[in-house]
Structures are given as C-alpha cells and as structure tokens.
Amino acid sequence: MSLAAKWFSLSRFWAVAVKEFIQMRRDRLTLGMMVGIPVMQLLLFGFAINSDPRHMSTAVLSGDDSVFSRAIVSAMRTSTFFDFCEEAQTRAEADRLLLRGQVQFILTIPERFGENLLRGQRPVLLLEADATDPAATNYAISAFGQIVNLALERELRPPLAHLKAKDGPVDIRVHAQYNPEGITQYNVVPGLMGVILTLTLIIITGLAITREQERGTMENLLSTPVRPLEVMLGKIIPYILVGYVQISLIVGVSRFVFNVPIQGNLAMVFAISILFIAANLSVGLTFSTIARNQLQAMQLSIFFFLPSMLLSGFMFPFRGMPQWAQAVGSILPLTHYLRFVRGVMLKGAGLDDSWVHVWPIGVFLVVVLTIGLIRYRNTLE
Numbered sequence: 001m002s003l004a005a006k007w008f009s010l011s012r013f014w015a016v017a018v019k020e021f022i023q024m025r026r027d028r029l030t031l032g033m034m035v036g037i038p039v040m041q042l043l044l045f046g047f048a049i050n051s052d053p054r055h056m057s058t059a060v061l062s063g064d065d066s067v068f069s070r071a072i073v074s075a076m077r078t079s080t081f082f083d084f085c086e087e088a089q090t091r092a093e094a095d096r097l098l099l100r101g102q103v104q105f106i107l108t109i110p111e112r113f114g115e116n117l118l119r120g121q122r123p124v125l126l127l128e129a130d131a132t133d134p135a136a137t138n139y140a141i142s143a144f145g146q147i148v149n150l151a152l153e154r155e156l157r158p159p160l161a162h163l164k165a166k167d168g169p170v171d172i173r174v175h176a177q178y179n180p181e182g183i184t185q186y187n188v189v190p191g192l193m194g195v196i197l198t199l200t201l202i203i204i205t206g207l208a209i210t211r212e213q214e215r216g217t218m219e220n221l222l223s224t225p226v227r228p229l230e231v232m233l234g235k236i237i238p239y240i241l242v243g244y245v246q247i248s249l250i251v252g253v254s255r256f257v258f259n260v261p262i263q264g265n266l267a268m269v270f271a272i273s274i275l276f277i278a279a280n281l282s283v284g285l286t287f288s289t290i291a292r293n294q295l296q297a298m299q300l301s302i303f304f305f306l307p308s309m310l311l312s313g314f315m316f317p318f319r320g321m322p323q324w325a326q327a328v329g330s331i332l333p334l335t336h337y338l339r340f341v342r343g344v345m346l347k348g349a350g351l352d353d354s355w356v357h358v359w360p361i362g363v364f365l366v367v368v369l370t371i372g373l374i375r376y377r378n379t380l381e
Contacts, residue, residue, distance in 0.1 A: 002231045053320025054135050057087035058105040061094045067113025068155055072125070074153030076107070081140040094128075098177060100353045101339050104137060104319060106294050116150075116168060124171045131176035131186045136317035145172050177347050185258045190345045191314045193250045194337040197243055197273075198280050198308055204242070206297035207237045207282030209376075214293060230374065237279045243277035244270065253347075263348030269341060272358055274370055279333045279365040289375035308334045333361045 001289040023093050058076070062069060076082040088094035097103045108126040110116075116123040121377040129137040152169050179186050182317055228236075247270065283304060284297075291297035309315060311329035318329060329335045343349035351358075 005093045025269050026179060031048055032256060036218070041338070052139055053317040054080045055083045056081060056104040056136070056140055057085045057102070057106060057320050058082040059088050059094055059103045060109065061088040061091065061099050062107075062109040063111035064109050064113035065094045066117075067153070068117055068152060068352055069109045071151045071155050072109070072148055073107070075147050076144075081147075082107075098128060098130050099347055099349055100356060101343060102356075105140065122169065122171045124173055126173050126175065126179055128175045131179040131182060132342050133313070134176075134179065134184060136319060136351055137176070137354040138182070141174055141176070144174060181281060186260050187342065188314075189250075189254045189258050190258050190341045191338050193247060193254075194276065194334050195309055195314055195343055196246055196250065196310070197277060198334050199305055200246065201239055201277060201280040203298060203301045204285040205235065205239055205281045205289040206284060206291070206301045207294050210289035210291050210294045210297045211352055221363060235285060236278065239281055240277050241272065243273070243280075247273055248312060260345065262345050264344035264350070266344075268351060269344050270355075272340060272354070273337075273359045275338045275342065275358065276333055279361055279368065282368040283364055286368055286372035286375060289372060308332050311335070312338055316337060330360070331364070333364045336360045 034232070066274075073084065077084060082105060084107075086097055088097060094106045094108070098106055106128040108128070109125060110126075111121045112371065113125075123147060127141070130143055155282055176182065182236060251262075251266065251269075255262060284301065287300040287304070289298050291300055307328065311325055312318070312320065312332055312334040313329070314334070318326065318335065321329065336357040340354050340361075343354055343357065
C-alpha cells in the first residue's frame with residue numbers, strides 16, 4: 001500500500017459517502033425538512049410578507065351623507081390603503097371595534113359636514129388609528145391628508161373653488177390611539193412573550209417522548225398501567241410552570257427596563273396564558289410522537305415556529321399580508337395570543353373584549369391534544 005493510500009483512499013471515501021446518501025434517503029423526514037424549510041421561507045418572504053400594508057380594515061362613523069363625505073370615502077377605498085368593512089352607529093360601538101382590534105382605523109365624519117364645508121367653516125375630519133403596531137398604520141396615516149384633499153379638489157370646482165383654503169378645505173386630524181408616540185418597543189416587547197413561549201416550549205416538549213425512545217425508557221412506560229392522557233399531562237405540567245416563569249420575567253423586563261405601559265389586568269394575562277402554554281406543549285408532544293429521534297423533533301419544531309413568527313403579526317403587519325396568508329396565520333395560536341396580550345397591556349382590554357382572541361386558542365389546544373393522544377396510542381400499539 002502506497003503512503004498516499006495509507007492516508008487517504010478514494011474507495012474508502014466513496015464508501016462512506018454512499019453510506020451517508022443511503023442513510024439520508026432512509027431518513028425521509030429530515031430530507032423533507034431540508035427541502036421544505038427553504039421552500040417555505042421563499043414562499044413566505046416572497047408572497048406573504050409585505051412591509052407596505054394595504055387594504056387596512058376601516059370603520060366609518062358618519063353623521064353626513066353629502067356628496068363630499070361620499071367622495072372622501074370613495075377616494076380612501078380607491079387608494080387601496082383602506083377597506084371599509086364596518087359602519088358604526090354610535091361612538092361607543094366605534095371605540096369597541098378599535099379596542100377589540102376588529103378594525104385598524106375609524107373615520108369619523110361629523111354631522112352637517114357638507115353644509116359646513118360649503119359655508120367655508122373647515123369642518124373637522126377625524127381619523128383614529130390603532131397604533132399598537134406603528135408599522136401597520138404609518139403609511140396609511142401619511143397618505144390620508146393627500147387622499148382627502150385630492151377627493152375634495154375634484155368636487156370643489158368653480159363656482160366652489162373659493163372654498164379651497166390654503167391649509168385645505170377641511171381640518172384633518174389624526175389620533176394614533178394606544179401608542180401615540182409610535183414607540184416600537186411597546187409593540188415588540190409584549191409580542192416577545194408569545195414568541196419566546198412558542199419557541200422554547202415546543203422544542204422542549206418535542207424532545208420529551210423521543211428522548212424516552214432513544215434512552216430505551218419507553219419500554220418501561222409501555223409496561224406500566226399509565227394511560228396516554230396521564231402520560232401527556234404528566235409531561236406537560238412541569239413545563240407549564242416553566243412557561244409562567246418566562247412570562248413573569250418578560251413582564252418584569254417590559255415594565256422596568258423598557259417602560260412599556262401596562263393598562264390592563266395582568267392577572268387576566270396570567271390566567272389566560274395557560275391555554276397558550278398548553279397549546280404549545282401539545283404541539284411539541286404531538287411532534288415527539290411523529291419524530292423517530294430528537295433531531296427530527298427539533299426540525300419539526302422549527303418548521304412550525306417559522307410560519308408562526310412570520311404570519312402572526314409579530315414581525316410584519318398581519319393585515320398587510322394576502323388573504324391566504326392571513327387565513328393560515330389565523331389558525332396559529334400565536335396570532336391570537338399576540339392580539340390578546342397587546343390588547344390587555346396596551347389598550348386595557350377586559351375579558352369581554354379579549355374573548356374573541358381567546359377561544360381560537362382553546363379550539364387549537366383541543367384539536368392538537370386529540371391528535372397527540374391518537375398518535376400516542378398508535379405508538380403504544
């Protein structure tokens with residue numbers, strides 16, 4: 001044997017490479033993740049993510065039905081920034097829509113708007129924005145004044161041209177509710193509570209049953225009279241406490257380091273968070289019944305976490321995404337938990353106003369827990 005062959009053999013090298021290709025082909029889940037994760041990222045960033053959100057849900061509270069008010073609404077709709085989906089009848093109803101996050105903007109047109117405009121009195125036109133996520137409203141707010149002035153300019157032709165005041169024919173006012181200064185930390189820091197819980201709890205519990213399998217202790221569980229539900233709950237409970245420790249840390253840092261205002265009831269946040277924690281733990285345990293080893297469990301966790309982070313409204317405005325992406329995001333528990341936490345902490349929302357974001361998390365928990373129990377029974381068999 002030559003000295004070169006002693007240190008490196010092409011045949012030995014090729015044998016090892018072929019062996020790895022065979023192993024890769026047998027591990028179909030890992031191979032699927034290697035292809036699926038980059039494809040998913042390309043699709044999400046290419047089609048779903050939009051940093052210039054359009055078609056923002058808007059409600060109108062109008063006390064006027066003149067040609068001028070109709071022209072303003074039509075121009076706002078044509079601009080593609082605003083989609084009018086609600087027509088509030090009272091001030092309280094409009095405030096409730098904004099508080100619950102059902103709309104992003106409220107346009108208020110006062111009574112006798114057209115009459116006062118014709119008199120040259122510059123009536124007030126009010127646009128209120130849910131500014132808990134400044135990135136979702138900044139573009140529309142910036143364009144609002146120009147949209148209104150252009151709409152009225154087409155209507156104020158001779159002999160009404162004299163009504164075009166130097167500052168515009170109407171007094172345009174914009175109120176950024178809940179975060180008037182547009183501080184990004186107020187939106188990001190509470191959202192991190194859901195993101196961190198999703199990442200850590202799914203990964204930790206995703207390794208639970210696969211660890212039992214790799215260490216050979218699963219046989220011990222199979223030989224005991226412990227039922228599948230008891231095993232799953234027994235593995236979930238300790239991590240619920242871990243989740244509450246994380247919530248406490250994030251709330252403390254939010255308040256005392258970043259000075260995030262806490263307008264609502266923190267006790268309600270802690271009480272409702274158990275649903276979100278349990279939902280994530282159920283996802284992790286379900287993944288652990290699918291995966292054959294801890295590496296696969298980790299890959300599945302990442303595959304779930306990426307769309308959760310990108311489609312939930314944490315990094316990019318939720319309503320700026322296409323309808324199919326919003327439909328996918330609405331299935332994920334993180335989407336609803338972010339709205340719940342931000343609503344309580346930044347808006348002071350109560351349980352009545354937050355329930356619309358709570359029940360989808362409960363439905364997700366029941367569905368995933370049921371799938372996990374079925375998968376675990378199959379594992380036992």
